[in-house]
Amino acid sequence: MIRQRTPASAPTLSSAFIRFESVGLRYGLGPEVLHDLNFAIEPGEFRYVLGPSGVGKTTLLRLLYLSLRPSRGLITMFGHELATTPRADLAALRRRIGVVFQDFRLLDHLTVVENVALPLRIAGASEAEIRQHVPELLGWVGLTDQMNARPPTLSGGQKQRVAIARAVITKPDLLLADEPTGNIDSALGLRLLRLFEELNKVGTTVVIATHNEALVTQRPHSIMRLSGGTLEELAAVAA
Amino acid sequence: MNPTRLPIIPLGRDAASRLLPFVFGLMTFLAGLALAGVVALSGASEQIGKPEVDRLTVEVQPDQSGDTDARTQLVIAHLTRDPAVAEATAISDDEVAALLQPWLSRDTLPGDLAMPRLIDVRLKSGATPNLAALSEAFATLGPGIKIDDPRTWLDRLGSFGRSLAVVAGIIMALIAAALGVMAVVNTRMALAVHREVVELLHLMGAKDSFIARLFQMQALKVGLIGGALGAAIAAATLYGIGQAVHRLDATIFLDVALKAPGYAVLAALPVATGLIAALTSRVTVLRALKRMP
Ligand SMILES: Nc1ncnc2c1ncn2[C@@H]1O[C@H](COP(=O)(O)OP(=O)(O)OP(=O)(O)O)[C@@H](O)[C@H]1O
Ligand SMILES: [Mg+2]
Numbered sequence: 001m002i003r004q005r006t007p008a009s010a011p012t013l014s015s016a017f018i019r020f021e022s023v024g025l026r027y028g029l030g031p032e033v034l035h036d037l038n039f040a041i042e043p044g045e046f047r048y049v050l051g052p053s054g055v056g057k058t059t060l061l062r063l064l065y066l067s068l069r070p071s072r073g074l075i076t077m078f079g080h081e082l083a084t085t086p087r088a089d090l091a092a093l094r095r096r097i098g099v100v101f102q103d104f105r106l107l108d109h110l111t112v113v114e115n116v117a118l119p120l121r122i123a124g125a126s127e128a129e130i131r132q133h134v135p136e137l138l139g140w141v142g143l144t145d146q147m148n149a150r151p152p153t154l155s156g157g158q159k160q161r162v163a164i165a166r167a168v169i170t171k172p173d174l175l176l177a178d179e180p181t182g183n184i185d186s187a188l189g190l191r192l193l194r195l196f197e198e199l200n201k202v203g204t205t206v207v208i209a210t211h212n213e214a215l216v217t218q219r220p221h222s223i224m225r226l227s228g229g230t231l232e233e234l235a236a237v238a239a
Numbered sequence: 240m241n242p243t244r245l246p247i248i249p250l251g252r253d254a255a256s257r258l259l260p261f262v263f264g265l266m267t268f269l270a271g272l273a274l275a276g277v278v279a280l281s282g283a284s285e286q287i288g289k290p291e292v293d294r295l296t297v298e299v300q301p302d303q304s305g306d307t308d309a310r311t312q313l314v315i316a317h318l319t320r321d322p323a324v325a326e327a328t329a330i331s332d333d334e335v336a337a338l339l340q341p342w343l344s345r346d347t348l349p350g351d352l353a354m355p356r357l358i359d360v361r362l363k364s365g366a367t368p369n370l371a372a373l374s375e376a377f378a379t380l381g382p383g384i385k386i387d388d389p390r391t392w393l394d395r396l397g398s399f400g401r402s403l404a405v406v407a408g409i410i411m412a413l414i415a416a417a418l419g420v421m422a423v424v425n426t427r428m429a430l431a432v433h434r435e436v437v438e439l440l441h442l443m444g445a446k447d448s449f450i451a452r453l454f455q456m457q458a459l460k461v462g463l464i465g466g467a468l469g470a471a472i473a474a475a476t477l478y479g480i481g482q483a484v485h486r487l488d489a490t491i492f493l494d495v496a497l498k499a500p501g502y503a504v505l506a507a508l509p510v511a512t513g514l515i516a517a518l519t520s521r522v523t524v525l526r527a528l529k530r531m532p
Contacts, residue, residue, distance in 0.1 A: 067442055069532050087529075095444030105439050109249045118247065122445045 016076045017043045017205070018064070018174070023073035025059060033059050036230050037073070041207065043173075046200045048216055049209040051226035057209035058102055060226065061176050064207065065099045066090060078173065095123055098172035100180045104163040106151040112138065113147045116165045123170055137165050140195065142188075157184045164192055168199055175199060177208045181215055189215065247440070248433050250457040259425055263418065263465025264472070267512045270414045271473025271505055276407035278501040280400045293364055295390075297327075299356040300383030310380055311356045317376045318358065323366035330357040355383075415515055422458055422519040429454065430527050438531070447528045455521040462516030466509025474505055 018041040025034045034056045041047060049057050062068045063075060066082070075082045077093055085093070098119070106115050116138060117130045138147055141161040151159055164180060175196065181189035193215065200206045208215070216223070225232040250256065299314055301307045311329050318327040330338075335354055362368060370386055377384040430437060440450050 065442060067532065091444045091446045093444070094442060097444070099442065105435070107247075107436060107439070110245055110247070114245055118440075119443050121247070122440065122443050122449060 016040055017078060019074075019076040020063075021074040021076075023063065023070045023075060025056075025063060025068060026071045032071070032229060034063075034226075034229050039224065039231060041205060043205055044200070044203055045205050045207075046197070046221040047205075047207045048221060048223045049207060049226060050213060050223055051211065053211055055226045056229055057211070057226060058178055061099070061178050061207070061209050064174070065097050065176055066094055095119075095170070096173040098167035098170060098175045100160075100163050100167045100175075100177040102178035102182075104151075104159050106159060106162055106166075108151050111148045111150060112143060112154075112162050115151065115162055116169055119166060119170045133169065134165075137169055141165050141192070157188065160184055161188075161192070164195070168195065168204075171199065171202070172204060175204050175206045177206070179210050179212075180208060181210070181212070186214075246453070246457075248429075248436050248453050250429055250433070250454065251461065253432060255428060256425065256461075259421075260461050260465035260468065262421060263462055263512055263516065264469035266414050266418045266421070267466040267469030267508050268473045268476075269469075270411050270512075271470050271508055272476070273407045273410040273414065274504060274508065275473070275477050275501065277404050277411065278504065280404040280407065293362045295360045295362070295368075296387040297358040297360060297377075298383075298385045298387060299358065300385075301355065302381050302383055307356055310384070311358065313380055314377060314384060315358060317373060318360055318368075321368045321373060323362055323368040324360055325363045326361040328359055330359055415511070418512060418515050419519040422462075422516040423523050426454055426458065426520040426523040427527070429457075430524065437528075441528065441531050447525055450528060451521045451524040454524045455517045458520035459513045459517035462513030463509050466512030469512070470505050470508045473508075474502065477505075 020037045020039050023034065023037040024032050026032045037060070049060060051057055059068070063070060064077075066077070069082070078096060080089070080093060082090075107118070110118070113134055116134050120130050120133070135144070135147060138144055141164060143158060143161055143165070146154060146158060146162075151162065154162065160180065160182070161184075164177070167175060167177065177196070180196075181192060184192065196206050196208070251259070297314055297318065299307060299311050302310075315327045315329065318324050332354060335357055338357075360368075370388060374386060377386070437450060
């Protein structure tokens, strides 16, 4: 397949918050994992990406958090068409995105507090801000007693909560969560979803990828169902 | 909260990185010795370059004509005509014999040995005689008349010292280059070891300069520590050599002991080591990050 190229003169600004146009992705020279993705996400939406294991949910999120460049098609993030956005401006776009990685990606040599503080440090927050906000949020996710523990000493569910705290600490414009409740019992899972809902209420756009349909919330939301490498349907559900 | 903040990337903890300060130390030590060479040699050739020699000697070898005295007088006449010459006097046979004394005892000197005549020439201060013209004139008086100008070989010694100083300077530049290469190799290794952390920081929206600073500060620290170690050992070594030379009282060895400004430059070496390490490390990280999406 021929890789589509955008001429450098293409407009970089688009009114869309997030938009995928004919997006396809292949890893290396492999087959296309995703193809013909066309969708838009409006600010303030609460969206699920559903589909069976291996269908490409993580791959779709990686496109959204700018970890992969599409093999073809156009992606617009926060009004910036990515292919024509200067590399130096991408860091600022990434700072507007919080990610809960499926494999957490916590730093084992740092304490829980320092792990959660990391996005604040990257954003240049003051030590005072960090000292105030991080313990507060860790209290919210029930990790007050583990603040100075190292990730290798935590249980799977505790690690996941640290990962979630780290993703939301900067109150990002877009929150991406990849199987965020996979290791958590349903009571705690619902409590964490409540955290996502609270953030959504104050304006954060939330995209949750999961194969667990039981997680789908009460809150008004929409669902993108992946199947065979592309979107099967886009259903809006008003609670 | 945690009072001692942990580094975001745990650099410098793997076995290879722990050796790095010593490698930087060794490099700085060698650079210190080369630097001492530059200082000593350029200082020495500076002194040699303007010698306060106001004498030269002309040697008149006896020839078949046998009348060496007459030729000596002609040579003196030529010499005194040069405006730079203040005085030219023939050294008597006795004085020549006295000069030869250490090598040949008077008794063993055969009475009929044809001895060269030496003419001691005193120059007006700061004046330079036209040696080329004099040599030409002497050539018409027959073979075996030689001008022995100490400034010629002092000049040669001086320029030899200067070229040695240039060589020492080149050695320093090579050491600096090797240091840069070491820093690049170590940074690449650290990038590979900590690839996941670097990727994570990148995905979290850390600017390239933010990530580069983490590596660069570590390189600066290691460079300063290793450099200080190397410079200290170099200083001690040079001090020791200086003392030994002093005891020998052999000025021929030149002045290897650094003088005060030399030690100041030596103290600047660790800073140079740190800066070279930091800068090359920064450039290496920035180039690696350019390859990330
Ligand atoms: N880095 C990679 N290199 C090559 N192929 C990959 C890579 N990552 C994922 N894939 C392939 O892409 C396809 C989609 O993988 P992806 O991880 O996006 O699925 P998923 O929907 O997140 O699955 P799960 O629910 O198990 O997490 C899979 O066939 C997988 O083998
Ligand atoms: Mg996945």
